[in-house]
Amino acid sequence: MLVVEGLVAGYGSSAVLHGVDFEVREGEVVALLGRNGAGKTTTLRAVMGLVKVRGGRVRFRDTELAGRAPFEVAHLGIAYVPDDRRIFPDLTVEENLLLARYASGRHGAWDLDRVYRLFPALRELRHLRGTQLSGGQQKMLAVGRALMSNPDLLLLDEPVEGLAPLVVRQLEQTLREIRQAGVTILLADQNLRFCRRVADRGYVLDKGAVQVGGPMEAIASDERTVRQYLAV
């Protein structure tokens, strides 16, 4: 579904990614792992078109994404949940959700009602403004907002960072539900235990390239990989 080959990207004069290769197949949950600053966020942003692709290829189905504007990528069926949530502050919860549907022009199974069923708390908060939500609530809203565009591929950056263990458990369940609804997921997270429970396959980023890739179970149980690239 998504094939990334030799992706080069960076900020200003510094290259952060020097040739990243990975693949996400339809229906999978794939995790990008790696330490702080390994380039996970940059990879997701490059796929979305928010960071310029300087080299390599990013193919989504039959379409080359490199060089496309973010809104075109969104219209093709990719949605992005940034690590810092980026809820629009002066729109209400409901407006944040509906705007995603309006902007993407993609109408499908995900609508307000379905998002509220997935995150019942959001229904209670629907008339509050983005700034009035707690961090965890904003995270839910960011995921809900992404789903409102009926994506085929969901890019999730640090979904569990800063969440309480109980909430992390709930999120695991939520991701399973999203996946059962037919949405493919590419997530970036440092939390190995979380990734192990939700992802099928994983790729370990370091020094701007994929060092190890394979079934999530194999990555997590390989002590050498964990020690070398993931342990803090």
Add this chain to the structure above:
Amino acid sequence: MEVLAYQGLIGLSSAMYLWLISAGLTIIFGVLGVLNFAHGSLFMLGAYLGYTLYGVVGLPFGVAVLASMAAVALLGAAVERGLLRPLYGLDPSYQLLLTFGLVLFLDDLAKLVWGGVFRIPPIPPWLQGSVVLFGRPYPLYNAFLMATGALVGGGLWVLFDRTWWGRAVRATAADRDMAAALGIRTPGVFSSVFMLGSALAALGGALSTPVRPVAPGIGAAMIVQAFIITVIGGLGNLRGAFAGSLLVGVLSSYGTLWFPEFELFFVFAIMAAVLLVRPQGLFAR
């Protein structure tokens, strides 16, 4: 007492074209982050076009006003797409230089086309005459200006608060990248906002001519006042621009009553007073 109330009303009507020009300036700054020096020149062009289409060509007043708005909006779109767009990623000083260059260019263009003298079109017959307010006759045209300004204010409120286009614009203003990642066509938002702002400046210009003669150079005078108003209101804030226009319009109307020679000084003094109390402007978040 009636004198004061009456002078306030006079101020309110001049507040209205200040509002029309400041509204566009502040919307464009809020969404695009561009401080458009040439915004006053768009006001001037609107005034000249309104004058020509109504006073010279003889189109009906309303048609002349709408046509000037449309023409200036198209010019705005061309400026945004052709000239500003390549500069977005660069240092803001390039935008300032470009829009300042446009001021000079449009001033000279106006001199070439309309000459250096003042032009005043007649007031359309159906807006001549007066209504009695506070026991004195008040020019109907000024009442019409106030009504138009209020109507535009209400219209903008509906547009930005109640339509999906408006919400998309607010989202783009708050966070360009995230808006684009949701699928909002941000380049289109930029162009349409610039067009809307330009059309508002032209509306202000076209409506101002019968009470305020137009000549090359009025753009510069207008932009100074509009800048002050948007700073008073809080840069990028529409409600602030409305409040700032009323404040400046009404207070400088009293100012000219008592100290006619200090009009512009008065405007600066209002700004200084506001900024001393609220450095971020009246309505800034």
